[in-house]
Amino acid sequence: MSEKIQTLLRELEARHGIEILYACESGSRAWGFASPDSDYDIRFLYRRPMEEAFTISEGSDTIEIAIENDLDPGGWDIRKALGLLQKSNGALIEWLHSPIVYHANPAFLTDLRKLATDHLSRKGLANHYRGLAGQFYRNKLTVESPSAKGYLYCLRALLAARFVLEHGTPPPVPFVELIPTAPDEVAEAIRELVAWKADASENESPGRQVTLDDFIEENLPGIGATLDAQPNDSNPRGPFNQVLHRWSLWPKAANATSWQPIYKSEFTLDRVRQPDLLLFEAVSGSRAFGTHHDRSDFDLRGIFVAPSSFLGGLENIDQVSDEKSDEVYYEVGRFVSLLLSNNPNIVELLFTPDSCIRHRHPAFDLLKPEDFLSKLCRQTFGNYAMSQIRKARGLNKKIVNPQPEARHPLRHFCHILSGQGSVRLDDWLAAEGIDENHLGLVSAPHATNTYAVFIDKTKPAEMRGIFSKKDDAAIVCSSVEKEAKPIAWLTCNLDAFKAHCKA
Template sequence: MTERIQTLLRDLEAKHGIEILYACESGSRAWGFASPDSDYDIRFLYRRPMLDAFTISEGSDTIEIPIEDDLDPGGWDIRKALGLLQKSNGALIEWLHSPIVYHANPEFLTDLRNLAAEHLSRKGLANHYRGLAGQFYRNKLTADMPSAKGYLYCLRALLAARFVLEHGKPPPVPFAELIPTAPDDVAEAIDELVAWKADASENQSPGRQVKLDKFIEAKLPGIGAEMDALPGDPTSRAPFNEVLHRWSLWPKSTDTKPVYKSEFTLERVRRSDRLLFEAVSGSRSFGTHHERSDFDLRGIFVAPPSFLGGLESIDQVSDEKSDEVYYEIGRFVSLLLANNPNIIELLFTPKDCIRHRHAAFDLLKPEDFLSKLCRQTFGNYAMSQIRKARGLNKKIVNPQPEQRHPLRHFCHILRGQGSVRLDEWLATEGLDENQLGLVSAPHATNTYAVFHDKAMPTEMRGIFSHKDEGAIVCSSVEKEAEPIAWLTCNLDAFKAHCKAHREYWQWVELRNEERFETNTAHNRGYDSKNLMHTLRLLDQAIEIAKDHHITLPRPNSDWLKRIKSGEFSYDELLRIAEEKHAEMEAAFEASSLPDSPSRERATEILLEIRQQFLTA
């Protein structure tokens, strides 16, 4: 069997282009209580070549193979493994200390064992075993005829959790070394069960084990309380990154030390050693700007191998308002593959808007990325937005008060064929609302009988909750009591008001004042800047479909500025948009563009750009 497993490991290396650094047995065989029909749970850690690790291809950090002839192999990439080891992952720590090892690079195994010991999270590892014990107890031992496997898995996890809490180190993997930590009578019962299982099938039941049931039910709750009292175990990423870099196949660079996510500031990514591209974007590249227009900066940077090979990731760096956004090249290429309009447009940035352009940027050619996906991302997105443009008018002509109306504002007392406001009724009747009580009317949603007990006013709870200003409270009232009135609360209107109030003042806080002034000045009832951009997107979509190109600045920038100033009615612009949308649909139907960009080609481009920055 060992020879078969060795052959399997070599075949996996050849098939997946990996190098296995460590392989062992996991589960019941490693624990020492396998059944005759137990599988061989083969677990391994591997490393991939740099060209695989740095791509955007649909790879995985896990290799799982279907069980065949009792062999159940599965492995983790070392980056995934070290990320889990930093969290004191119990399964991985057991692998590293398995008594059955099929293959090991001795130095690699020593490095990981040292990490596990020196940076152990006592709380994290104990919680792993506590969780397993609880899971096996609930899922396996509550049945009428629980299996021996269920008992042993639960007991092993329970004793392992106790070992971690008492000794502050990983428990021994062989179960035989854990059994003596139980009381003598329980240890004897466990030994008997292990001997019985050795000759039984995988899920055969020995019957209910009363002594073991009592032990598990007595000890399991206490572990949680003891573990919860432990402080957290913050762990630095640095030693794990160092081991990861030492055992990765990535090429050496001029990095003198690992780089961490916190170091990627705007100032840092703008430096020439990391910067691939930087330009002014937005209205100034479209030709629709004016003298007060903002300078929206967009850039692309390349993270160094020491970061990419570590345990962190990064997509972009930006300021608070996203006026300045710099994309990591991997994220940028992923957005190009999705034909994101803002990203595609950067490939056509006018020369006078470009502030920095590394020679490697020339590898990002539009013909490798433009596709019929632009039909959706440019054209159909534009049409969805143009119909939303009128929503601004609702906020302009329907401002919300600074203070939200309270719930009482939506409460009325029924009177005759109508109703009066609650506050008006209280004042007219000379009543103190805190001496009133409500009882919910059956079969009448949000309707309440109102009671007033002059003899025992303190028994009444009032109308509104003192803890939640948006809630009504009810009181206990004698069955014979007669209501003095009926109250109805329009709760739906109250919730709608709260939502509108919240959205309005969020909009006020975030709105662009210049844009707001323009829209209120032309008084057309729509967001003219939004309409300008959506019509621009439609024009660009037509250009992409027909010419495989975008012209910047826009040739019709003067017309776009007229739209922005509110010169046209909403209905007129909607008609133009629908005509352009129809033209766009026809253009894409006839277009020779591919349905989507080539992911393989994008990966090649990304790797070539990264390689050009290796010595930067």
């Protein structure tokens, strides 16, 4: 079987034009409790040539092959893998520490294992295992005849979550090293089940295991409570980007004395206007059309080239703009993809009058209109024209029927259900003589923006009122006793409020 797997890996490299940097066994065989009919779960990490990895087309970052002859291969591109490793992805961390390795670039494996250990998110990894344990418990162990596989998968995830929370390190992959962390009686029951499964089929049931059931049902809720108390943690991108750059296929510039990656936060308007990035810049809009007047906006459009140190990182960028989008600069990959879709605002940049062009790199001449224009223009330009007509009609309505300048508060859109109709909230409060600070709301299940209204004049401090004290555009809810009965029902037309705010 080892020879078959090595042959398979070589075939995958040739078929997909990739280089496999690491391949291992995952799942029950790596954990040490495989059945005689278990598949070989082969997982691998790979890199692609630059011309295939970085194109304007959205390529796949995953290779999945149908199971054949008990071989179940699947792999991730290193960019995807490092993005997941930054989040302490549990499956990937297990791959990196698998006891069964089919192929490995030693330096690559060392780099990724170091990242996994030095930048471990204890809460993220433990939560991964807690989620798996809960999933296997609900789907596999609440049935009449649970399988040994269901028990072992759930127990391994549960013990792994406990291990991460206690030690702050990835759990051992072989299950035999996790079993001793359970109480003696439970550990012995697990060992007996592992031995039984070794001679059983993949989904055969050993019958209900009371000792294991009790252990799972007692410990699974406690893991959740412990996790909720853990602080949120996140990893910096820098170390992961550096490893990605090191293992990407394009070479470092021959004349570079130092090489520092650039990050998304560094792409400001001032930065993309620098000569090393700027490809094109021009005045656009009404001033380019010749339809401007003294109060017209001054629109700028540009195209910039993100350096290879960014393209090889874990971040993407489409454009950089100011708050009003009067100045918009497109990354060249995004610009070309919009050209291919015959976007009217983008296509017109290829026909910008010379008098409006501020900067034009010779490379911009490679983008020729005839390479992009197609019959699709009839649809895209037609739709754009219709959208402008609808916009003009809407503006005309605002001019003829101006809206009040002052925004109505959210309470004007709240009503109390009464009989076959409703009354405005303020009218109801006045008629009933109720202080809204004595009220508390509870959201009604399965009824969007509808609330049960409760009152407690004796303990008003326990009621939060109807609207937030910090934001009158937000409704607040209170905690009430289960036996409390509502005095009314409130409904809020939130969609009408949002439309009013946009008017």
